[in-house]
Amino acid sequence: MAKDPKGKASKPAKTQSADKSKKSAKAPLVHEHVAGDCALATGVPGHDDAESRADALNKFEAELNKREVDLIEREIKSLRQQEELDRLRPLSGLYRVVRAMASERRLDSLLDVITRETQVMLKCDRCSVFVLDAQAAELWTQVAQGLVGHRMIRIPVGGNSIVAECARTGRMINIPDAYQDPRFDPAVDRNTGYQTSSVLCVPMLARGGEVIGVFQVLNKFDGPFTNEDEDWLEGLTAVAAGLIEQAQAYGEIERFVDKTLETLAQTIDQRDPLTAGHSIRVTNYSLLVGQAMNVPDDDIDVLRYSAMMHDYGKIGVPEKILWKDGRLTPDEYATVQKHASITYDLLSNLPFTRRLQDVPFVASCHHEKVDGSGYYRGLKGDDIPFLSRIIAVADVFDALTSKRHYRNRMPIEKVSEIMYNGRDNHFDSTCVDAFFQLPSARVIAVLESERERAANFDAELFKNLSWQRLVELVSGGHPKRGEEGIAEVFDRIYNAGLPADYQSLD
Incomplete structure (x- = not known):
């Protein structure tokens, strides 16, 4: 065995040549295996890689389409849920107003609750509850939600206002555009700085059928007031009328007790x-x-x-x-x-x-x-x-x-x-x-x-x-x-x- 200059034995030439021969013999087997896999994948022996890429793109596109369909279905479900919530929201407001019967005995507090919940129910900018003062022949509202700085408004029943007409006739009035209706007085807006667009008035009826007040809502956020709004407000008005009658009766009793006790106290003084x-x-x-x-x-x-x-x-x-x-x-x-x-x-x-x-x-x-x-x-x-x-x-x-x-x-x-x-x-x-x-x-x-x-x-x-x-x-x-x-x-x-x-x- 020959030795290299460093003294190490060198491999025989025959052996090195044999190794090369073995390596070259294995290479074709690898290529054949890959080619076979491609052939199995494409169905065509030795088919070009472009078809594999096209197939992968088709699969990716199918997955995207599936996800898009799922997303659309979720959106539709969400919209349906929102529609259901919108449909139930007035019912929730009606429930809250009815529940106020147990906690609000005073008329001013009750009116505040009713007007606030009505605004939420009907998605409008303002609500006022006008109560009839039969002796003075006036309609008054103690709370006008959204009307900053005004806590008391009085309107003659015999006047030309929309609220007064609603009280006199006992009929609902729905006006899509206030400025196109001759019954609307623009001076109200000029005096308050408010801009009225849509108006819905519903009379409040006592148990005997006589008018005891008027609900007025103004400026629905997404257009004129609808038939559904009319139905909801009529339902709320029926409930509110009973509550207001009850609060008025409570107020009369309270005033009687106040005056009686005050008289007794003054008797001693x-x-x-x-x-x-x-x-x-x-x-x-x-x-x-x-x-x-x-x-x-x-x-x-x-x-x-x-x-x-x-x-x-x-x-x-x-x-x-x-x-x-x-x-x-x-x-x-x-x-x-x-x-x-x-x-x-x-x-x-x-x-x-x-x-x-x-x-x-x-x-x-x-x-x-x-x-x-x-x-x-x-x-x-x-x-x-x-x-x-x-x-x-x-x-x-x-x-x-x-x-x-x-x-x-x-x-x-x-x-x-x-x-x-x-x-x-x-x-x-x-x-x-x-x-x-x-x-x-x-x-x-x-x-x-x-x-x-x-x-x-x-x-x-x-x-x-x-x-x-x-x-x-x-x-x-x-x-x-x-x-x-x-x-x-x-x-x-x-x-x-x-x-x-x-x-x-x-």
Whole structure:
């Protein structure tokens, strides 16, 4: 065996040649295999690769077509679902309006719900519910959704408006183009800045068939109002008419109860001319505080009736004690204290509804103190009804700022000192703080409302001033820009009509 220069044995030439021969022998077998595969794929032995590519493209195109069909089918399904949703949306709105029967008793709140849901149902820009005032021969709407800045509209039934005609005739009116209809008055748009296009009016009928109002919807978003819109609005109007009749009846009952309780309260106040108006003022102060503290509507009613009747038990206190000039003796004061328990006993005999059943208890707790030193139950802290804690603040404030047999009005800075010093011992501090943040113009309006010689005052002067800030100015605080002279004006208002020999209780 020959060796290479590096000393390694080299392969024989015969062997190398044999290897080459083996490699060259295998190559044709590979080509034949590929060609066979192509032939099997195309069906034609040795067919060109172009047909394979064409077949692959055909398969790809078929897959694209299948996916496109699937996409179209999904789109059709989605459109059908949307159509179904559009068809059911008015039914959903109708359900929400009906459900409002259980939660909305007041007419203004009910009208707000109805108009809002009608806009959603009919896909329109505006809805108004006009209620017939038969005595005034007018149609009025308290809520006109979308009409910014207008909360009350009144239309004569005998007028030329479309709404009035709908009410007079009791027939539906559907106008595709308002400006092409002679019944439409363009002055309405000029006055409001609105542009009316389509109009649909449907009369509301009472159970007896008489017209009690009109539904008016304006400017459908996608064209004129359709027959389907008419059907939906007629259905909604039938439901709304019953709800509105119910709300009107509830309002009449509520006004009767209000006036009855107010008369009873004034009967007690009138026993002593110096306390006349006390219950009404306490009620108004209490409502101001309650609204500022976001007391719910149902609780606001309890607050109003409780504040109005808080002193009703004084009917059991002898007039010689109520009218006494000078301070009361301990025994006399003990007699006066009994009025709280008498209030509870008397009010408990009245048939208050379930919603107002807390009135006797709340009214009788207005002399309780948060530290437990009040009367007549000696309740403490959160055991005292929250509404009673509001009334306590209003009651003391009115007592201190009113003339009594043994003193004149107390200086307002002294009143404020007593109120602040009573925080967290006599009063709930949050109620005191809420009172002092009230707009001073509203406090002054109540303060002067029942005076024999009510002083006129410019409410605009006090419009942006809280009661706390007014007290600071009256107490000698430095006025900011625009506050100059306010303390002097208030002093004239507060002391108007007081005797020349005025002496306050220090």
